[in-house]
Amino acid sequence: MMTTVTSTATEQTTRMTSAQRREQILAAARRVFAESGYAATTDEVARAAGVSQPYVVRLFGSKRELFLATYQQAAEEVNTALASPPEGLSPEEAEDAMGAAYLELIEDRDLLRLMMHGFIAGADEEVGRIARHCLGEAYRLYLARTGGTEDDARRFVAFGMLLNVLVALDATGHKGEDVGMDGLIECVFLAANERRTA
Template sequence: MSTADTRLTSDDRREQILAAATVVFGERGYAGGTTDAIAKQAGISQAYVVRMFGSKERLFLEVARRATGRLRERFGLVISSFTGAETSQDRQSALGVAYAELVSDRGTLLALLHLFGLGADPVFGPEGRECFLSVYRLVREEAGFTPEETVEFFSRGMLMTILLALRMPDATDPAASELLVTAMGPQCEAILAGYESAVSATV
């Protein structure tokens, strides 16, 4: 263990494990992700991972809460910058860019999708619903959207999520380009730049 490693606080180490778990669960899902793979991704022992989080189930829940918390924090910062002069489209666009920047972290994007796919699970289902609704309430109540505008925003966001999860920017079919530009709107260029950067970082 290096000197730098020994200086990490418990909070630093916890964040290191959560970041590694986000990558592993994003790539492999809950069933395929293991504490051993997470430990290797983090560069620490499996025993330390288990000692800090107790179980893989608890670790996956913490990954989901971290991802949702980061999303709420990012949206909250954007919403706090609104002056009241913005149109609904202006606000949707600003929040869309913030979302795209966050999910350019592919682990976060895929970990959330895995969580949403576990709606029937007795533990992860309620957590996934609350995670989603907490973001919905934030956008609905603090961004000043009507219920219809909120649904419009989430509909576009979920389509964006699916397209990025599918790696649609990698497709050469002209239909893919048309779909991306139409779905992402004015922030398309910024979103795709973030996507390219994230992909390059994993190569």
């Protein structure tokens, strides 16, 4: 009979802290909720994270609390990116820097799809509060950083939302299906690329 010897040193170096495990679960929840929305289960999140479902529930309490934590993290990421350009830039530089920061977020399609699911799940008062704050903060940050007009801020937020919707729909992956959508994609992404290279 063979006995297996385990190295406690190896176990200690690979064992995650509860904070690391929490982040691992939140990352998995972002992917799962981005794919399936609020209909996703804690069991699906647990499988994606490589942990047990009871462990997820023990850490977060319920699916709702897990969704809220995941959504709050995503909203904070959006607002942190929009706040990242340093103060003291000219209005044009500030707008370009904020636009470029948002365009970098677009690389994470899960983040944007999760945000869209949150807008849909906004009937939940707490999810709605987070979603409203995220949009309102984008508007406020634009005014504060650029000194632009309220109309400028509205256009900036609206353009960002349009980009979000197009990315969430994987619009560029379906070019050729609809003439109107093709025209919209070309117009929007041309404007986004101009902002990125400005």
